Amino acid sequence: MDKKDIVIKVCSGTGSLSAGGKDVLEAFRSLAASTGTQAEFRDRCTAHQVGCRGFCSRDVLVDVIINGEKITYELIKPDMVPRIFEEHILQGDPVDEWMAGEQHREFHAAQTKIVLSHCGEMDPESLDAYLASGGYEAAHQAFVRMTPGEIIEEIKRSALRGRGGAGFPTGLKWEFAGRMRSKEKYVVCNGNESDPGAFADRCIIEGDPHSVIEGMMICARAIGAERGYIYVRDSYALAVKRLGLALRQCREHGFLGSNVFDSGFDLDIRLYPAPGAFICGEATALMKSIEGKRAMPSPRMWRTAEKGLWGRPTVINNVETLANVPRILGRGAEWFAGVGTENSGGTKVFSLTGKVKNTGLVEIPMGVTLREVIYGIGGGMVEDRAFKGIQLGGPTGGCLSEAFLDSRVDYESLALAGTIMGSGGMVVLDETSCIVDTARFFLDITQAESCGKCTPCRLGLRRMFEILQRITNGHGRNGDIELLEDLGSHIRATSLCGFGMTAPNPVLTTIRYFRDEYAVHIKDRKCPALVCKNLLTYSCIQENCTGCGLCKKVCPSDAIRGTRKKSHKIDQDLCVKCGSCFDACKFDAVLRE
Amino acid sequence: MVTLNIDGQDITVDRSYTLLDAVREMGITIPTLCHHPDLSLFGGCRLCLVEGSGMRRPAASCVTPVQEGMVVQSSTPYLERLRKTNVELLLSDHPNDCMLCERAGNCKLQELAYYYGLREHRFEGDRRIYSRKDNNPFLQREMEKCVMCGQCVRICDEIQGVGAIDFAYKGLWTKVTPPFERDLDCEFCGQCVGVCPTGALTGRIWAGKGRQKFREVDTVCSYCGCGCILTLAVKKNQIARIYSRKDTINEGMLCAKGRFAYEFVNSPERLTRPLIRTAPKKDWQLNDSGRYAQVKPERSSTNSSGVFREVSWEEALDHIAFRIKEIKDVHGADAIGGLASARCTNEENYLFQKFMRAAVGTNNVDHCARY
Structure with missing residues (x-):
């Protein structure tokens, strides 16, 4: 056999592990050992785990790289491994039918991977792998060769803005904290990602924990902090585990502790597993939580960069923001600023979900249009149904209509449209999604997650949710739309923290762009998308009905009457709207409207 | 500036x-x-x-x-609208039972509803209803009436330094509660009652004693030497509740005794005249060496504290003087001890120790506040 290098990379993010990624990796390893390949090639044949590469709907993804030639397989199960090993690795003949196809290329083609560049390429649990890819060089440079002022200047020139949602310029924040004179300063990494459907921070930590730590080290050096906290949700078990491991490796190698890189500078970073409430992600609530108090936002009388954790200057940055930092120092601020728009440099990671063909984690340069994301990376709508709307920025974001498909994805354009960048959730809705029900769904989350401190958020969101519930249950009243608008703008104007200020967004934007759909729900008691159960009616189309009686058999409430071979009737008073007859009928004789 | x-x-x-x-x-x-x-x-x-x-x-x-x-x-009209909506929201989650509420007439929420003319509100929906009652002896906690102002939580933590209560749960169901919803078991200073703007926290002994048109009597608390100024809210010549004003030496703050321990004032069991024990306790008898000693009761005693006779002050004081002299002659001055009360003034306590030292001739003198 020729001399060759064999590298097998098995995706090991949370999504992949639940699809059996660990078994796939084990299968490769045991085959390599049992066939003697391992013995023959020694360290030139490796099989290792890598972080999430984004395309989670096609897990388990496996890269087989022979002499630099990469073949990607998708939807791999452990029992498929022997054939790949036999045909591809031993005989050099790739298994065509399992190879990732057009969809995979389409998904990755339009993306620009900066933050996610290590995810899917590198073993997240190995410090050596990170060092081999140039890891901790930026931190070394920051500690040994650069002054704090130079670092801050570099970050400012990169036009990096906070990826947590609000988009505050990162360099400016560091400058505020750096300017403060204080014996103690803190750097905090906010990893309390709690939006349903958002998993960007999670994947970054799971796939590349060292980048986050390196970003924190650079930040600590820039502002003069000697203590850092990584605040990450306890329920992100794999992320907590890998971060803990990475921190241990750093301490063992002297990257953390006293006299980092012989610079005379001390730094310790600790992991703080968060209790997991949505509001813990709000900066002031997060600090209260680290201080050991109940996570309730405080009024912002000072910047946290000036008076934060325990009253000391504190920089709180999002996971993604910090993971960008080593890249900026490594490749230069100009390169980074060149990737994005004028006001915001770099890329943003989005969690693309909903009714698009390709779902998963996508990284796009700032300023790309929504159309490019949905129809390019996303591959278009499922079953080519019509696009209806897109919910951006999680449950406190807004829902945009088709008219905004060509608007650009950056902080200013999104704010103009009435939504936020938020945590980077993108939920695509099509004609089978009910707008009112979607708004109700998001309000259900936010009203339950309100910390209860301020009146408009605690009670106002609850009342909005109850009105929406009433509308989707068919009890909507005239004036409900106006009441929702009034209450929504009231909460936005009077709430204490950013959560309350943005929480009515789903309702306000959907009323703004889809007012008719609300009106139909209230006036006609109909749900055009056929989602709101209580607004549906089932009736029998006499011409189509053959009187087979199947619907009668499946009806749980005996609401269907009729004799055999004659058309049936549905008693609306008894019907519980379960839809069993609709599903059972073979002659399209049940009308759902 | x-x-x-x-x-x-x-x-x-x-x-x-x-x-x-x-x-x-x-x-x-x-x-x-x-x-x-x-x-x-x-x-x-x-x-x-x-x-x-x-x-x-x-x-x-x-x-x-x-x-x-x-x-x-x-x-501005806009600000007033926002304020009104906030009050409306608070009322939409409030029992609105002002008729029976202990704080009616002295309630900030009621005052706001009156100011904004809110008989009804625009919202329908869930309201907090708590069936579980707290069995502590002093504080009546009706958390349905709580407006989440957090003053009780803060005064307990920041001023009293106790931290007996905090917020729990989220959203509409946020609630101020002792840990794990247990019964309140603190020092019962009632500072939380003092700052509560609504009827969520009231004194248990306030119930049914009246809530408006009090005759207010300022006095000094007689429990200890701090000298807190109390305001007695008096109705029908009985104390209905006690609070303290902000402009006092104690800045309106009180402890459990000052705030809640006033029932003795009108108690029928209160001693109003001196009593002399006419027969010793049955299980105490004079022994051969002339000392009282406890003996094992032979049968169950019906009146363990002996029999008392109501007497005039003259007779009582004469009796005390006679007995002290007698004991001093037989057993010496150190057989006598004096225990003074924190409820006396400094001057009275000074005189008492002077009396013990100079008149009786012993240093056996002490004070209840030492324990």
Whole structure:
């Protein structure tokens, strides 16, 4: 056999592990050992785990790289491994039918991977792998060769803005904290990602924990902090585990502790597993939580960069923001600023979900249009149904209509449209999604997650949710739309923290762009998308009905009457709207409207 | 110093002021529920909103520091609408049982509802209903009436240093409660009762004693030497409740005794005249050496404290003088000890120890507050 290098990379993010990624990796390893390949090639044949590469709907993804030639397989199960090993690795003949196809290329083609560049390429649990890819060089440079002022200047020139949602310029924040004179300063990494459907921070930590730590080290050096906290949700078990491991490796190698890189500078970073409430992600609530108090936002009388954790200057940055930092120092601020728009440099990671063909984690340069994301990376709508709307920025974001498909994805354009960048959730809705029900769904989350401190958020969101519930249950009243608008703008104007200020967004934007759909729900008691159960009616189309009686058999409430071979009737008073007859009928004789 | 303009008038205040301080200094009323001058800033009720130049949205004045050149409006139709909606929201989650509420007439929420003319509100929906009752002896806690101002939580933590209660749960179901919803088991100082703006926290012994038209009598607490000023709310010549005013030496704060321990005043069991024991306790007898000693009761005694006779002060004092002399002659002065009360004044306690040392001739004198 020729001399060759064999590298097998098995995706090991949370999504992949639940699809059996660990078994796939084990299968490769045991085959390599049992066939003697391992013995023959020694360290030139490796099989290792890598972080999430984004395309989670096609897990388990496996890269087989022979002499630099990469073949990607998708939807791999452990029992498929022997054939790949036999045909591809031993005989050099790739298994065509399992190879990732057009969809995979389409998904990755339009993306620009900066933050996610290590995810899917590198073993997240190995410090050596990170060092081999140039890891901790930026931190070394920051500690040994650069002054704090130079670092801050570099970050400012990169036009990096906070990826947590609000988009505050990162360099400016560091400058505020750096300017403060204080014996103690803190750097905090906010990893309390709690939006349903958002998993960007999670994947970054799971796939590349060292980048986050390196970003924190650079930040600590820039502002003069000697203590850092990584605040990450306890329920992100794999992320907590890998971060803990990475921190241990750093301490063992002297990257953390006293006299980092012989610079005379001390730094310790600790992991703080968060209790997991949505509001813990709000900066002031997060600090209260680290201080050991109940996570309730405080009024912002000072910047946290000036008076934060325990009253000391504190920089709180999002996971993604910090993971960008080593890249900026490594490749230069100009390169980074060149990737994005004028006001915001770099890329943003989005969690693309909903009714698009390709779902998963996508990284796009700032300023790309929504159309490019949905129809390019996303591959278009499922079953080519019509696009209806897109919910951006999680449950406190807004829902945009088709008219905004060509608007650009950056902080200013999104704010103009009435939504936020938020945590980077993108939920695509099509004609089978009910707008009112979607708004109700998001309000259900936010009203339950309100910390209860301020009146408009605690009670106002609850009342909005109850009105929406009433509308989707068919009890909507005239004036409900106006009441929702009034209450929504009231909460936005009077709430204490950013959560309350943005929480009515789903309702306000959907009323703004889809007012008719609300009106139909209230006036006609109909749900055009056929989602709101209580607004549906089932009736029998006499011409189509053959009187087979199947619907009668499946009806749980005996609401269907009729004799055999004659058309049936549905008693609306008894019907519980379960839809069993609709599903059972073979002659399209049940009308759902 | 900072100069700013509020409602068209210039005012110069200290740099440490908040907008609320400045507005109030000008004599302008602005509603608040959660603000307390002695406690940390909260900013939760969102009633003290103001509008101003350079503000993107209305700001809560209690948590906005003053800045040079600010132009602020404390009351505009828009602000009044926002305040009214907030009160409406609070009422939509309130039992509205003012008829039976202990705080009616002295309730900030009721006052706000009256001010904004709110008999009804626009919202229908869930209301907090708690069936579980707290069995502590002093405080009546009706958490349905709580407006989440957090003053009780803060005064307990920041002033009393106890931290017996805190917020629990989220959303509508947020609740101020002792840990794990247990019965309140603290020092019962009742500071939380003192700051509660609604009827959520009241004294158990207040119930049914009247809630308005009190005759207020200022007095000094007789329990210890601190000298807290009490205000007795008197109705039908009986104390209905006790509180303390803000402008007193104790700044309106009281402890459990000062606030709740007043039932003795009108108690029928209260001693009003001196008593002399006419027969010793049955299980105590004079032994051969002339000392009283406890003996094993042969049969169950019916009156263990002996039999008392009501006497005049003259007779009582004569009896005391006679017995002290007698004991001193037989057993010496150190057989006598004196225990004074913290409820006496300093002067009385001074005289008592002087009496013990000079007249009786012993140093055996002590004071109940040592224990």
